[in-house]
Amino acid sequence: MKKSFYCLCFMLLACCTTAQTFAQELRIPEASSTQTIIQDFGLGKITVTYSRPNVKGRKIFGGINPYGQVWRTGANAATTITFTENVIFEGNKVPAGTYALFSIPEETDWTIILNKTAKQWGAYGYKQEDDVLRVKVKSRPVDEKRETFTMQFANSTTKTTELYLVWDNTAVPIRLQTDDDAQITANIEKLMLGDKNKRPYFNAIQYFYENDKDLNKAMQWALEAEQMEPNGPWYKLWKARIQLKMGEKAKAIATAQEGVNLAKATNDDEYVRLNQAVITQAKD
Numbered sequence: 525m526k527k528s529f530y531c532l533c534f535m536l537l538a539c540c541t542t543a544q545t546f547a548q549e550l551r552i553p554e555a556s557s558t559q560t561i562i563q564d565f566g567l568g569k570i571t572v573t574y575s576r577p578n579v580k581g582r583k584i585f586g587g588i589n590p591y592g593q594v595w596r597t598g599a600n601a602a603t604t605i606t607f608t609e610n611v612i613f614e615g616n617k618v619p620a621g622t623y624a625l626f627s628i629p630e631e632t633d634w635t636i637i638l639n640k641t642a643k644q645w646g647a648y649g650y651k652q653e654d655d656v657l658r659v660k661v662k663s664r665p666v667d668e669k670r671e672t673f674t675m676q677f678a679n680s681t682t683k684t685t686e687l688y689l690v691w692d693n694t695a696v697p698i699r700l701q702t703d704d705d706a707q708i709t710a711n712i713e714k715l716m717l718g719d720k721n722k723r724p725y726f727n728a729i730q731y732f733y734e735n736d737k738d739l740n741k742a743m744q745w746a747l748e749a750e751q752m753e754p755n756g757p758w759y760k761l762w763k764a765r766i767q768l769k770m771g772e773k774a775k776a777i778a779t780a781q782e783g784v785n786l787a788k789a790t791n792d793d794e795y796v797r798l799n800q801a802v803i804t805q806a807k808d
Contacts, residue, residue, distance in 0.1 A: 556599035566702030568609030574598035612701035725749035
């Protein structure tokens with residue numbers, strides 16, 4: 525009798541252990557998949573991690589996501605956004621760091637929220653007193669229905685980008701700008717006072733030209749670089765571009781023609797084209 529009892533217990537224990545092991549090993553796809561997107565931005569990066577629910581025939585905004593209520597901006601854990609450098613978020617300065625990205629959907633005007641409590645489940649523990657920033661943005665309709673909630677960067681330049689929230693027939697753009705111009709300019713000024721052979725002429729000239737800095741200073745650097753590398757068609761190009769931007773068309777044409785000749789001598793088709801483009805622009 526005892527022997528039978530112990531055998532029964534052992535069998536039950538074995539069955540429970542097998543069932544438990546099976547349950548631990550069973551994996552199924554997440555209903556809302558997780559995605560991380562990364563955008564190089566200025567001197568740093570922006571990283572967004574979020575979960576992606578699907579429409580599944582439901583009414584989304586004004587339905588399962590009621591107007592006027594805080595939304596986790598996705599599914600599962602609250603969406604997080606990380607800035608490795610300071611940024612300007614819809615016109616407001618935001619320090620580098622990781623934040624929860626909440627939103628309050630409305631028919632046309634959405635509230636976008638950065639909250640300092642990055643790690644939290646959904647919006648259940650959301651506290652307004654932990655908000656770092658609240659801004660209003662305009663939503664817009666989209667013609668093509670988006671079944672899966674999607675966040676994506678668009679129109680990215682060296683200084684600006686847009687983060688889009690898109691779901692169902694609604695898109696919400698968030699504008700971001702870099703906040704590193706002062707740091708970059710200070711670094712350039714410091715490095716350009718050092719050993720001439722180690723000065724970053726090309727990058728310094730390019731940055732000052734493209735960001736409407738002191739063109740006289742950029743021209744001075746271009747002349748110095750031209751003397752150090754007289755056969756470089758790239759410095760002729762930047763010198764010509766600066767001259768054109770300063771309104772000196774005749775000088776720009778002459779300089780760019782020198783660049784074309786130097787580039788042709790080394791079969792550098794790229795700098796032939798670029799210098800020729802300055803000549804064409806100056807003649808228009």
